[in-house]
Structures are given as structure tokens and as C-alpha cells.
Amino acid sequence: MRLALLLAATALSLPAQKIPVEGLAESPVKVVIYEDLQCSDCADFRRMLDEKILPRYGGKVAFIHRDFPLAKHAWARRAAIAARFFAEQKPEIAIEYRRYAMAGIEVTTEGNFNLRLTTFAGAHGIDPAAAVAALSNSKYDELVEKDFQDGVSRGVAHTPTVFVNGKAFVETFTFEEISKGIDEALAQAH
Numbered sequence: 732m733r734l735a736l737l738l739a740a741t742a743l744s745l746p747a748q749k750i751p752v753e754g755l756a757e758s759p760v761k762v763v764i765y766e767d768l769q770c771s772d773c774a775d776f777r778r779m780l781d782e783k784i785l786p787r788y789g790g791k792v793a794f795i796h797r798d799f800p801l802a803k804h805a806w807a808r809r810a811a812i813a814a815r816f817f818a819e820q821k822p823e824i825a826i827e828y829r830r831y832a833m834a835g836i837e838v839t840t841e842g843n844f845n846l847r848l849t850t851f852a853g854a855h856g857i858d859p860a861a862a863v864a865a866l867s868n869s870k871y872d873e874l875v876e877k878d879f880q881d882g883v884s885r886g887v888a889h890t891p892t893v894f895v896n897g898k899a900f901v902e903t904f905t906f907e908e909i910s911k912g913i914d915e916a917l918a919q920a921h
Contacts, residue, residue: 751822753785753794759920760792760896760913765882766829767890768811769804772902774833776891781830783906788913796829798878799890806844809866811875813848816865817857824855896920 754762764780766773780794798814800807810832818825831851832839839847845866849859865871882892889902895912896919 769807
């Protein structure tokens with residue numbers, strides 16, 4: 732009976748997936764990033780992350796990406812689903828795909844999304860047909876929806892929303908503002 736209950740509970744739970752973490756995964760300081768891969772403010776934050784934040788804090792802080800595709804963006808949810816597919820194939824490719832999607836906001840359309848997806852997959856040694864098929868996989872969709880609902884429960888309404896050990900930075904903020912928050916979190920952790 733106990734085993735049956737355990738199996739039933741497991742069947743009802745969402746599939747687990749290890750989310751790729753940039754920086755120091757075991758850091759006590761967690762920066763949780765709710766992002767929409769079609770959001771220009773998220774793309775700006777991604778550039779800030781790559782150019783300034785990771786070089787300064789990558790060896791000290793865990794940067795965790797969460798999906799928060801906004802309904803107003805035509806292909807954001809599909810991009811989030813694709814990122815989940817890539818995370819399962821090769822976790823390091825998932826971060827690269829997030830960069831690629833955000834860097835291509837201006838050239839990606841509803842009509843060429845699948846072509847850009849298959850081009851990325853093929854260039855990274857992943858079966859392009861499998862990448863497109865993943866867009867219809869309910870497991871990945873459920874993972875994205877779980878992130879979205881977690882964000883809603885934390886008060887997220889705009890992207891990016893970045894939590895530095897619980898302190899929120901919303902939509903547009905400077906490197907100085909977020910680095911001050913990270914520095915404070917690091918000081919408290921020691």
C-alpha cells in the first residue's frame with residue numbers, strides 16, 4: 732500500500748529537471764532570474780550578466796534561470812520549452828540557447844522560429860527534428876508552467892525580475908544597483 736501511494740504521488744508530480752546554473756552552483760548566495768526569452772529588457776540584462784556580473788561574481792554566486800514567458804510575446808513560451816529540451820540534452824547548451832534566443836529577438840519571428848531553432852540545434856550536435864518535436868512535449872511545457880506559477884506566487888509580473896537572496900530587482904535596473912545587492916548578500920553570507 733505504501734509503495735502504491737508513493738507511485739501515485741510520483742505520477743502526479745511534475746517531472747524534475749536540473750536547471751542549469753551559471754557561476755558557483757553551491758554558493759549560499761542565489762540570484763534567481765525570471766526571464767522571458769523574447770523580452771528586450773531580459774536581453775539587456777543577459778548582456779549585463781555576460782559582460783559585467785559573471786566576470787565579477789561568477790566564482791562566488793549561483794545564477795539560476797527561471798522561465799517567465801509573457802503572453803504578449805508570440806514565441807517566448809516555445810523558446811522556453813526549447814531551452815528545457817536543450818537542458819535535458821546537454822545542460823551547458825541550454826544557457827547558450829538562452830543567449831542565442833535573446834540575441835536574436837530582432838530577427839526572430841513567429842514564421843522563422845522553427846528554422847532558427849533547428850539551425851541552433853544542428854550547430855550544437857543535437858537532432859534538429861527532435862528540437863522541433865520537443866515544442867509539443869507536455870513535460871517541457873509543464874516545467875515552464877511550473878516556473879511561471881512559481882514566479883506569480885513570488886509577485887513576478889515583469890521581466891526580468893531578479894531575486895538576490897530574496898530581494899527583488901524588477902525590469903530595468905543598473906549594474907551598480909544589482910552589484911550592491913549581490914555585495915550585501917555576500918557580506919551577510921560570511
